[in-house]
Amino acid sequence: MVLNRPHILTEAGRLLRPFWPMAAFATAMGGLSGVATAWLLATINRSFHSEDGVTTTFVLTFAGLVLLTFTGKIVSDLGNSFVGQHVVANLRKELTGRILAAPIDRLERFRAHRLIVALNQDAEMISAFTSNFSALTIAASVTLGCIVYLVILSPMLFLIAALAIAAGLAINTYARRKGIKGFEAARAAQDELQKHYRGITEGAKELRLNRQRRARAHGVQLAGAIDGIRNLRLRAMRIFATANAVGSAVFFAAIGVLIALQAGFSVDRSVLSGFVLVLLYVKGPIDQLTGSLPLFEQAQISFKRVAELSAEFANPEPGLLIDAPQARPDGGDGPQGLRAVITLTGLSHAFPAAEGTEPFVLGPIDLSIRRGETLFIVGENGCGKTTLIKVILGLYAPQEGVVAIDGMAVTDENRDAYRQLFSAVFFDYFLFDDLVMAPGTPPATVQAYLERLEIAHRVTIADGRFSTTDLSAGQKKRLALIQVYLEGRPIIVFDEWAAEQDPTFRRIFYDELLLDLKRQGKTLIVISHDDRYFGAADRIVRMEKGRIVEVTEPSASRAPGLSDAPDPLSDRHGHNAGAIA
Numbered sequence: 001m002v003l004n005r006p007h008i009l010t011e012a013g014r015l016l017r018p019f020w021p022m023a024a025f026a027t028a029m030g031g032l033s034g035v036a037t038a039w040l041l042a043t044i045n046r047s048f049h050s051e052d053g054v055t056t057t058f059v060l061t062f063a064g065l066v067l068l069t070f071t072g073k074i075v076s077d078l079g080n081s082f083v084g085q086h087v088v089a090n091l092r093k094e095l096t097g098r099i100l101a102a103p104i105d106r107l108e109r110f111r112a113h114r115l116i117v118a119l120n121q122d123a124e125m126i127s128a129f130t131s132n133f134s135a136l137t138i139a140a141s142v143t144l145g146c147i148v149y150l151v152i153l154s155p156m157l158f159l160i161a162a163l164a165i166a167a168g169l170a171i172n173t174y175a176r177r178k179g180i181k182g183f184e185a186a187r188a189a190q191d192e193l194q195k196h197y198r199g200i201t202e203g204a205k206e207l208r209l210n211r212q213r214r215a216r217a218h219g220v221q222l223a224g225a226i227d228g229i230r231n232l233r234l235r236a237m238r239i240f241a242t243a244n245a246v247g248s249a250v251f252f253a254a255i256g257v258l259i260a261l262q263a264g265f266s267v268d269r270s271v272l273s274g275f276v277l278v279l280l281y282v283k284g285p286i287d288q289l290t291g292s293l294p295l296f297e298q299a300q301i302s303f304k305r306v307a308e309l310s311a312e313f314a315n316p317e318p319g320l321l322i323d324a325p326q327a328r329p330d331g332g333d334g335p336q337g338l339r340a341v342i343t344l345t346g347l348s349h350a351f352p353a354a355e356g357t358e359p360f361v362l363g364p365i366d367l368s369i370r371r372g373e374t375l376f377i378v379g380e381n382g383c384g385k386t387t388l389i390k391v392i393l394g395l396y397a398p399q400e401g402v403v404a405i406d407g408m409a410v411t412d413e414n415r416d417a418y419r420q421l422f423s424a425v426f427f428d429y430f431l432f433d434d435l436v437m438a439p440g441t442p443p444a445t446v447q448a449y450l451e452r453l454e455i456a457h458r459v460t461i462a463d464g465r466f467s468t469t470d471l472s473a474g475q476k477k478r479l480a481l482i483q484v485y486l487e488g489r490p491i492i493v494f495d496e497w498a499a500e501q502d503p504t505f506r507r508i509f510y511d512e513l514l515l516d517l518k519r520q521g522k523t524l525i526v527i528s529h530d531d532r533y534f535g536a537a538d539r540i541v542r543m544e545k546g547r548i549v550e551v552t553e554p555s556a557s558r559a560p561g562l563s564d565a566p567d568p569l570s571d572r573h574g575h576n577a578g579a580i581a
């Protein structure tokens with residue numbers, strides 16, 4: 001897929017566009033404040049040498065300029081803070097929206113730690129830059145205003161001062177070129193550091209057990225990344241600081257030259273003193289501008305990273321709208337259900353090969369999944385079971401072949417609507433603690449399920465959430481099952497759901513809960529390694545190396561028939577937990 005990578009300035013302009021009137025107004029007010037400051041300086045300087053003393057005009061001008069300086073600064077500060085915070089909020093919403101709409105395989109390829117650095121650090125850096133923008137605008141305007149005043153005071157003296165300013169600019173430009181490389185390298189190292197942060201939080205138990213790994217994580221990986229970033233940043237900052245110091249020295253040398261040569265230029269003393277006064281004053285804003293170069297450079301790098309991330313996820317899944325209701329394959333409002341059959345025809349999906357390895361290829365697969373059946377998918381590790389269900393679920397678009405529902409092909413346009421037919425508990429599932437219930441589900445249902453799954457003594461429901469998810473692995477999986485129950489979807493996929501369950505509950509899952517769901521008319525797709533319970537399947541699909549090698553129908557009829565299946569709400573001891581409408 002060809003990615004459309006926007007230019008950094010285009011991206012910055014795009015982010016600012018919704019707020020351009022405010023941004024333009026704030027910048028103009030900042031500029032006005034800066035010009036008023038320079039004008040104020042000129043007025044004060046003139047008054048020192050004026051023979052009229054303090055006149056009404058001077059007082060009014062002075063008061064007016066002071067008012068303009070401060071009003072301009074406040075309005076500019078507020079305006080830029082407004083723009084800065086809105087830009088960052090929009091940026092965060094846009095990036096998270098893009099991530100939500102991105103194709104799953106793209107998300108799987110883009111590592112999570114890189115996303116986190118961009119969402120946190122880069123967004124903050126852009127915020128810091130936009131918030132500082134007001135101060136920089138004012139500094140730039142003061143500098144420009146002072147330059148104009150200096151030229152008016154004495155073009156000849158200004159020429160000498162201009163040489164010093166030009167030398168300072170040249171030094172800073174050189175520093176900028178060198179410094180940005182260091183900041184860029186430091187930013188790249190942040191991604192690596194985030195990876196190690198995840199290692200020490202998510203891998204805390206493993207690190208506690210293994211001294212050698214812990215020492216390596218601390219002394220080599222973390223220290224390496226942290227020290228590397230420190231050194232890169234310090235080097236870049238040293239370059240900027242040295243450039244600043246040299247720039248200052250050149251500046252003062254120019255003032256020295258002006259004073260030393262005053263006789264030769266036959267310049268009026270009052271002009272010279274005013275000139276030097278303004279020069280000394282303007283040094284502050286100039287220092288502020290050059291001092292903000294590191295921030296400017298880092299913000300530029302962050303802009304670039306965010307632009308890259310945006311571009312990476314610029315192509316959302318076709319037909320996927322995050323907030324809007326989805327179109328049904330038949331053009332209706334959403335999927336009504338599975339009427340008869342899902343068919344996979346000539347379907348295949350391949351992952352890109354890691355270096356030096358063969359790529360994994362799923363398929364070609366031909367398979368039908370009939371409404372109301374319990375289909376087991378079995379096979380050894382790595383044979384492609386999870387990949388197959390991701391294709392069945394519409395998480396991966398098939399690279400070849402067709403998935404169809406009741407004869408209608410699942411396409412880019414209707415895939416997200418098709419996905420709404422399914423609930424799934426993945427092997428690497430994520431447990432959301434808030435509940436999403438099918439419309440019309442009575443609130444008491446959740447309590448009944450908590451009791452049926454023998455977890456009511458640990459978890460209650462408050463404000464539409466599970467009271468806790470600090471549970472054992474098996475208990476958590478039961479909450480994930482409750483989420484599935486509550487979603488009320490017609491097709492349910494379990495990827496080794498029972499792996500963490502105790503033997504009794506494992507039996508309950510295969511012999512009772514699956515049967516209960518089947519009795520409710522659900523279509524069940526179950527990945528399982530529990531060959532003891534394969535008899536719970538209507539059909540078993542066996543996979544090897546990405547292909548279906550066998551489809552069998554267990555001859556042993558299931559223990560309890562559909563009509564005499566146990567009550568779904570009676571627990572393992574036969575007690576009834578309550579009715580579910």
Ligand SMILES: Nc1ncnc2c1ncn2[C@@H]1O[C@H](COP(=O)(O)OP(=O)(O)OP(=O)(O)O)[C@@H](O)[C@H]1O
Pocket residue numbers: 108351352360379380381382383384385386387388427
């Ligand atoms: N995101 C991915 N990128 C590249 N290769 C992948 C990816 N996901 C899985 N694979 C590869 O695809 C193959 C099939 O993986 P899959 O997870 O479908 O196997 P499985 O049958 O579910 O295995 P298990 O029983 O261990 O869960 C494996 O060789 C795996 O390395």
